[in-house]
Amino acid sequence: MWLTRLLVGAYPRWIGSAPTAAQRIYFGNHTSHMDTVVLWAALPEELRSNTRPVAAKDYWDRPGIRGAIARDELNVVMVDRSREDPNADPLEPLRDALEHGFSLIIFPEGTRSAQPLPGPFKSGLYHLASEFPQVELIPVYIENLHRSMPKGALLPVPIISTVRFGAVMSLAPGEDKDAFLERARAAVIRLAS
């Protein structure tokens, strides 16, 4: 925690919304392994215990320090990206967490991108939004972090990163999947400028 702050700052800036205890899904651009920790660290302390980042099982669920951080500190919801069992729904653990009242942090691109601006979003966000209409959706833009730890780098370069939280959005009635995902992506991009 304090190490993250020392290395990359993680200063929050609430632009369109305020930090409240409402149940939320924070969704943002994914450029670095540290995104998860940084976004989580930027939340006020009292919200952190109730907010669970969603992360790929194949990367985080391993013995050693990485797994320990994921399980004990961040209380991560593991998602199976491999789809070994074609009938299993990868969103199931997320639904489970939402039903238990947790807020979630997700990166809908599904993988890290080299550019600061996010690529197309995967459909998981849409499904969650339609099944849990009462949960507030908050777009988040993480600035600068892609420069701290580019893909393949071992050590992060210290840098000041800002985490910008945008205005609450929700699925409009009758809005179709692609339109919604594009709108969500645009909301993140708008925070970048």
Added chain:
Amino acid sequence: MNLSQQETFLAVLGAVALLSAVATGLGQWAVHQTTDSARLARLGVLNSRVRASWSVLAVFTIAFALGPVALLVVFALASFFALREFVSLTPIKSSDHWALVLAFYLVIPAQYVLLGFGRASVFATFIPVYVFLLLPVVVAIRQDNERFLERIAKVQWGLMISVYCISHAPAIATLPIRGYEGRGPLLLLFFLLVLFMTDVLQILFSAALGGRALKSNPNKTAYGVLAGSACGALVGTGLWWMTPFTWWQALVMSLVIVGTGYLGSVVLAAVKQSLGARQWDTEFELTRGVLERLDALTFAAPLFWQITRYFWVIRADV
């Protein structure tokens, strides 16, 4: 003056604390007295400087109580935060990653360890010579030569300003001046006091005298800078008893600090602009806005160190 170093130090810190307290009170009072928006803005800056002085004071007292190593750690952290800020504003490519990793994790500790072991000649050449030659090698090996010179220059500049220049401030405390043994931190305190007082006085006189704001700093005017600098130098002269200098030497050295400090802030304002920054972080939280606070120090510290070393250490031994 028969006070021990400890007593002198505490007395000066106490006086500064008192001064800050008075300034805090005056600042709050003045905000309620004026409605002119330009003056209000300057007062706001002044009040934030005074608030900053409290935290600097606290850090300094703790560091002094813990000894010279703590002083080095404090300034090493300042270098770290300054470099972090510099890098945040500088566009970097991913192939510069290794150069920056070296800068943060090797150069900063090495520079302060060299200082800690008192290797003045290595300390003064490490970054401008050895690191200067090493960094381009690290980047060139990656064979990404696009805008090579520009990228290297930015990393080198960041290191010179944030690490090399800032590390000369604690170096002032380690100068082996004959007849002044064990009182090094007092000289550092003298240096910091002159810088800080000049800064505050310049803003104060700018607010009082008015006039057109400077391009390099919207909080200061030309008259304000002149009057503030003159008074800052007088403050330094008045503090001659805590230095190894006579009163006229203290005046000259104060003028050196004030003059180079002013040039430093002008140059850093230009650097800031050419990096395309809207501004350095203006929020001062001890860990942010470090470059903004230390802009004058970056130029004043190395020059003060060199001049003092030449005339009071090297020449004195001849």
